[in-house]
Amino acid sequence: MDIRETRYRVTGMDCAACAAKVETAVSRLAGVERVSVSATAGSMRIGHAADATLLPAMKTQLGKLGYGVFPADGEKLGTKGRGRAHDRDHDHDRGQADIHAHAAGDGQGAWWGKRKGMLTIGCGVALGLAYGIGRLYPPIEWWAFLAALSVGLLPVANRALAAALAGTPFSIETLMTVAAVGAVIIGAAEEAAAVVFLFLVGELLEGVAAGRARAGIQNLASLVPKTAYVERGGAVEEVPAESLSLGAVILVRPGDRIAADGEIVEGDGAIDEAPVTGESVPVRKKAGDGVFAGTINTDAVLRVKVTAAAADNTIARVVKLVEEAQESKAPTERFIDRFSKVYTPGLLALGALVAVLPPLVAGAGWSEWIYKGLAILLIGCPCALVISTPAAIAAALSAGARRGLLIKGGAVLEALSSIDAMALDKTGTLTEGKPKVTDIVAIGRGEANVLSMAAALETGSSHPLALAILDRAKADRVPVPPASVAFALGGRGVAGKIGGKEVFLGSSAAAAERIALSADQLQRIAAFNDEGKSVAVLIAAGEPAAIIAMRDEPRADAQSGLAALRDAGVEPVMLTGDNKRTAAAIAKGLGLPVHAEMLPQDKQRIVRDLQSSGRKVAKVGDGINDAPALAAADVGIAMGGGADVALETADAAVLHGRVGDLAALIELSRRALSNIHQNIAVALGLKAVFLVTTIAGVTGLWPAILADTGATVLVTANAMRMLAWRPHAVRD
Numbered sequence: 124m125d126i127r128e129t130r131y132r133v134t135g136m137d138c139a140a141c142a143a144k145v146e147t148a149v150s151r152l153a154g155v156e157r158v159s160v161s162a163t164a165g166s167m168r169i170g171h172a173a174d175a176t177l178l179p180a181m182k183t184q185l186g187k188l189g190y191g192v193f194p195a196d197g198e199k200l201g202t203k204g205r206g207r208a209h210d211r212d213h214d215h216d217r218g219q220a221d222i223h224a225h226a227a228g229d230g231q232g233a234w235w236g237k238r239k240g241m242l243t244i245g246c247g248v249a250l251g252l253a254y255g256i257g258r259l260y261p262p263i264e265w266w267a268f269l270a271a272l273s274v275g276l277l278p279v280a281n282r283a284l285a286a287a288l289a290g291t292p293f294s295i296e297t298l299m300t301v302a303a304v305g306a307v308i309i310g311a312a313e314e315a316a317a318v319v320f321l322f323l324v325g326e327l328l329e330g331v332a333a334g335r336a337r338a339g340i341q342n343l344a345s346l347v348p349k350t351a352y353v354e355r356g357g358a359v360e361e362v363p364a365e366s367l368s369l370g371a372v373i374l375v376r377p378g379d380r381i382a383a384d385g386e387i388v389e390g391d392g393a394i395d396e397a398p399v400t401g402e403s404v405p406v407r408k409k410a411g412d413g414v415f416a417g418t419i420n421t422d423a424v425l426r427v428k429v430t431a432a433a434a435d436n437t438i439a440r441v442v443k444l445v446e447e448a449q450e451s452k453a454p455t456e457r458f459i460d461r462f463s464k465v466y467t468p469g470l471l472a473l474g475a476l477v478a479v480l481p482p483l484v485a486g487a488g489w490s491e492w493i494y495k496g497l498a499i500l501l502i503g504c505p506c507a508l509v510i511s512t513p514a515a516i517a518a519a520l521s522a523g524a525r526r527g528l529l530i531k532g533g534a535v536l537e538a539l540s541s542i543d544a545m546a547l548d549k550t551g552t553l554t555e556g557k558p559k560v561t562d563i564v565a566i567g568r569g570e571a572n573v574l575s576m577a578a579a580l581e582t583g584s585s586h587p588l589a590l591a592i593l594d595r596a597k598a599d600r601v602p603v604p605p606a607s608v609a610f611a612l613g614g615r616g617v618a619g620k621i622g623g624k625e626v627f628l629g630s631s632a633a634a635a636e637r638i639a640l641s642a643d644q645l646q647r648i649a650a651f652n653d654e655g656k657s658v659a660v661l662i663a664a665g666e667p668a669a670i671i672a673m674r675d676e677p678r679a680d681a682q683s684g685l686a687a688l689r690d691a692g693v694e695p696v697m698l699t700g701d702n703k704r705t706a707a708a709i710a711k712g713l714g715l716p717v718h719a720e721m722l723p724q725d726k727q728r729i730v731r732d733l734q735s736s737g738r739k740v741a742k743v744g745d746g747i748n749d750a751p752a753l754a755a756a757d758v759g760i761a762m763g764g765g766a767d768v769a770l771e772t773a774d775a776a777v778l779h780g781r782v783g784d785l786a787a788l789i790e791l792s793r794r795a796l797s798n799i800h801q802n803i804a805v806a807l808g809l810k811a812v813f814l815v816t817t818i819a820g821v822t823g824l825w826p827a828i829l830a831d832t833g834a835t836v837l838v839t840a841n842a843m844r845m846l847a848w849r850p851h852a853v854r855d
Contacts, residue, residue: 125173134191136162137330140509148184148289187285243323246275250320265312272316275323276303293467295504302500309490314824325832344442346417351382365433375425383416384431392423470503498817501827507834511802518845519795527778535774538758539792541739548744549699552762554675560595562672571601573669579606580617580628591673627662634660655708684782691789698726726752787850802838809834
């Protein structure tokens with residue numbers, strides 16, 4: 124049978140219990156093969172028969188439970204055996220429209236204008252009126268509280284019945300309905316009305332918290348301006364940002380947000396990247412440098428060539444990947460889900476035993492023990508417990524994404540906390556990925572003069588070493604004269620005339636064929652080679668003029684980033700396909716053990732060897748040759764804007780290429796796990812305390828529901844603290 128997968132948005136879900144009800148209800152519909160629901164992402168994926176028409180039936184079924192459902196744009200995601208890359212292709216089609224649909228679908232606006240808010244307010248007003256009527260006319264007090272109770276209880280009972288008919292008989296609404304009806308039967312209508320009101324307040328707070336968690340990542344999408352200024356035919360025209368095509372040139376004025384990922388083609392200015400990367404200091408960018416959508420141009424007019432469509436810009440990709448990550452469950456969350464399925468019916472049984480055993484066995488008063496049994500039902504509401512893990516995970520994923528740390532799900536977030544070894548690629552991970560001029564040894568001339576001649580010969584070349592020389596000349600602001608009759612000598616260098624003098628720039632071996640180099644000069648060249656540097660010799664008018672050394676240098680934060688990893692108990696090691704001499708030179712400077720001249724399968728083997736020694740291994744890389752090792756590691760981390768296959772294979776990504784962000788990933792994971800453990804302790808601890816005090820007769824219905832609502836508020840507030848997380852290096 125042809126199985127298709129469709130993605131939907133579901134509104135009104137606050138916690139894992141909501142997701143479980145939705146999943147159970149939808150799984151019972153004809154044509155549905157599998158269902159996966161995420162309350163934190165507000166989404167649902169359904170595997171179904173290709174010819175099944177599900178939306179009308181789902182709207183009816185979920186509407187009874189109090190949820191809304193609508194398809195995400197570009198809903199068809201594939202057929203049997205859908206892979207991650209295929210999923211991404213279709214999410215690409217979904218684009219920005221789906222991002223904004225998500226926000227709209229979740230019902231943006233004040234809480235009091237939504238259905239739950241209005242019901243809570245209505246119940247509160249009815250309860251207040253009941254208290255007033257009871258004071259003014261006591262004979263009808265009981266009836267007044269019964270009327271107030273009905274305002275809140277009837278919708279709750281209706282949802283409980285709908286959930287039972289849809290396959291979830293032991294829902295939170297069922298516990299509340301049984302407790303409230305039981306309280307009325309034993310004459311506690313006032314307490315029943317107050318308990319239902321407090322239950323609605325707790326639900327409302329859950330909804331506000333869930334919305335805030337989703338908004339944490341959705342706010343990123345709003346960073347991209349709605350319009351952009353495009354240059355066409357010499358005129359500037361304001362157009363919708365989502366309509367920008369690849370290659371279009373946009374004008375970005377001082378103070379404007381950049382409307383698309385792109386490359387500066389004209390201008391030199393400071394870019395405030397804090398909204399996207401968390402970088403506190405504006406970064407100086409010039410022609411040829413890349414910029415992110417949503418960042419702010421602070422001080423100069425820039426012309427930027429668009430390099431990514433709206434659906435593919437950095438922010439859109441982050442939002443989509445985090446949404447997908449929120450749809451996957453962490454091991455702790457899966458355990459809590461399984462536990463709650465046994466916990467709720469077990470709690471009903473416990474409440475029944477407490478209510479009937481003492482009167483039957485010991486002759487105790489029925490009213491007193493039924494009251495205690497009902498209180499136990501309220502104490503046991505699993506709201507705080509089931510929200511404890513997904514709320515913290517959603518907040519942590521959002522906090523990381525805002526700082527360029529992408530984690531593809533709660534399972535990866537948990538796995539990162541146990542990493543104790545990290546295998547890092549060299550080129551593009553520990554180093555910048557392009558050579559730089561490190562040393563200029565001028566011979567009989569000034570440094571600026573020899574750099575000027577070298578740059579003149581290399582003008583127009585795209586060779587990495589040539590670009591290194593041109594970049595150094597630009598950085599040092601040396602004049603670059605025109606070179607005449609310049610031509611390349613294959614594998615040897617480049618020659619030409621500058622100011623009428625013949626000039627040659629090439630390898631030391633090629634230079635030695637043209638002129639005799641002194642022993643001191645040969646010693647300098649050998650020393651540079653031992654440091655893993657490429658050496659070029661400049662000859663002018665038949666005499667040696669300079670020795671220029673170049674190397675792909677470590678990133679600026681490589682030393683501090685590796686130190687932060689060691690401080691976190693993670694031992695780094697370098698794996699590279701580069702030659703042993705260059706690898707050893709870089710590794711020595713960074714204080715790293717190194718494995719050089721590695722093929723992709725060799726890198727994978729080293730990762731396996733580390734794992735077999737009992738280590739939990741993360742592999743960090745940015746290229747196609749890193750993909751096998753990324754897949755083999757306990758956690759694969761893609762570095763910077765690496766190859767698509769690396770990003771697809773990896774479990775996490777450090778979008779902005781900072782080595783220090785690797786330690787930040789570990790820190791975020793451990794902070795999130797600590798937060799989850801705190802939440803579970805609060806949720807279960809409060810329940811245990813009130814369970815004992817209720818059986819002992821110290822507390823009753825009011826404190827019972829306050830304990831549940833209070834635990835939910837505490838757990839949610841604690842989880843939301845993760846939204847304000849900043850890496851340790853940033854805080855300092």
